[in-house]
Amino acid sequence: MSDIQAAKVPAEATPLRRQPVQQRSAKRVEQMLDASAALIDELGYDALTTTLIAKRAGVAVGSLYQFFPDKRAVVQALTARNLERFVAAVNERLKELESEHWWDLVDSILDIYLEMHRTVPGFSKVHFGDIIDRQLLDETRDNNTVIVDSLTDLLAARVDRPVEDLRFAITIANEVADALLKLAFRREPSGDEKIVAEAKYVVKGYLAARFGERS
Amino acid sequence: MSDIQAAKVPAEATPLRRQPVQQRSAKRVEQMLDASAALIDELGYDALTTTLIAKRAGVAVGSLYQFFPDKRAVVQALTARNLERFVAAVNERLKELESEHWWDLVDSILDIYLEMHRTVPGFSKVHFGDIIDRQLLDETRDNNTVIVDSLTDLLAARVDRPVEDLRFAITIANEVADALLKLAFRREPSGDEKIVAEAKYVVKGYLAARFGERS
DNA sequence: GGGTGAACATGAAAAGTTCTCATATACTAG
């Protein structure tokens, strides 16, 4: 089974101003991201302040700008980290179910997403880049394509269909799942169960209609 | 056929600070919203500035704060206006196809949405409140429920199902359509045709599976 | 173990935004 790539993640939208080289600074950058995540959970995205981030992370404002070109880049880095974690989790889960039906794969992936919603600070607010990449920045690229490409590689081995058809269907399925799960969490902080179930139903129904039920 | 309500629109999230009473000021408020829409199209949401809005609208900053409590409220009012226009357009279209199959109704509604994407300034960026209501503000309420409730009333007369089942299915369908059409416009400024077609297919497929094909 | 250059840290202050408010003008009702 092909492994999901190591996610070089976001196509350098607003790259770091400087890559942390020494370990102490790498740790500090992580602290800043953690602080951002916590603050976004507590105050929401637009009450987020660079001063606040710095204070919470226990560093000087200047340190933040040592690595990030601007505030937006901080949030962007946070979403990139979310994306990495997601891809990593999916990869790990895949090892456990080498030869399942793709049906179960859909459940697994959605479950991982649910898990992140519930446990990763800030995730339910920024996901994989809604705020920054989609709403605020110009469009074109989207982080979801990273996920889609990975999943396409993965499924190409199992489904006897032209790979582009596959990618298209997965793009659609991904978008639908994303939207419905967001709705579920909007309705209820822990994720509305009924909507989650429906999300799985819709996605599977769509993929089955497009590819048939065969593994 | 029940008419869609006049949309009292958003549940007073951040109400206007003062309701324009005189006509001149009502007009000014409209100008400010127009300016905001244009600027959002040109610069994106977070480059939006109250000073800029005022300048573009040809008014003093203070005038803006005369009616809006803060910047966010301006964008919120803009989305409310979008929502009103959408509901109005749906209503109008409905008169034309009194007794169509619900199938065609779905097409019509999506077409209206497409039309707005293409013609209403700022719409493709703010839709019915993505940025403000969803991402930045606290959740719970969502403008889509206004639409959903209207459509539910509308369809209740045609489909022989418990109204709550209907509302649930329409909520799901609405969210799916919204997500896919956004994707279509993210991929291509004029709306990727293939994705639009798929959106219609997915929505109809889902509703048909839930309610059967009967009118 | 001392020297050197790059990486890193810092916070005062420059630059830019949001929002207020005292003051002035336009409407509207009577």
Added chain:
DNA sequence: CTAGTATATGAGAACTTTTCATGTTCACCC
């Protein structure tokens, strides 16, 4: 025509973002 309310205005108070000159720490080499 007049009082009373609605509206308009923009300088400036309050707060944010971002820069930068200065000082430290680290990694490496002789």
